[in-house]
Amino acid sequence: MQADSSFRLSAALLAAALACGLWALWPVAFPAPRVPTVAHTKLPMAPPITAPTAAPEYPATASIAPLISGQLNLNTATQEQLESLPKVGPAMAARIVAGRPYRSLQDLDAVKGVGPSLMTTLSPLVTF
Missing domain, CATH: 1.20.5 (Single alpha-helices involved in coiled-coils or other helix-helix interfaces)
Incomplete structure (x- = not known):
């Protein structure tokens, strides 16, 4: 026992x-699962955005004609030409066409949806 x-x-x-x-x-x-670590990296500062100082000139060829070249006359431009401007979509182009004739930027400022930002962007690109 x-x-x-x-x-x-x-x-x-x-x-x-x-x-x-x-x-x-x-x-x-x-083994215990590894927990990922996060690394923070500072990004460089972006340069300030400036409005174009002059309207771009685009060359025309035998088969290609640019929608806009130089300054665009708001009183004679087509809807497609207006839509090719920066920050102008189909609805804004239709409102610009409906508000014709224009004699100055103050007339354009009266169009609904046109504010200081759009006026600054469009001022070197359009004429009346």
Whole structure:
């Protein structure tokens, strides 16, 4: 009986030692997931946006005629030519056509949706 109880005790001690050994190997067998780190990089400052000082001149070829070249006359321009101006979409072009005739930038400023930003952008590109 003595031998049987000492055998059970040594088996229990061996099982406990094995369990502790396996527990110590847990981080090696099942490593923790790596958490990504975030690196913050400062971006360079963008140069200030300036309005064009002169209307661009585009050359015409035998097969291609640009929609606009130089300053665009608001009183004679087609809807497509008006839409090719920066910040002018189909609705704004239709309102510009409906507000004709124009004699100055103040007349253009009376059109709904035309504000200081659009006036600054369009002033070197249009004529009356």
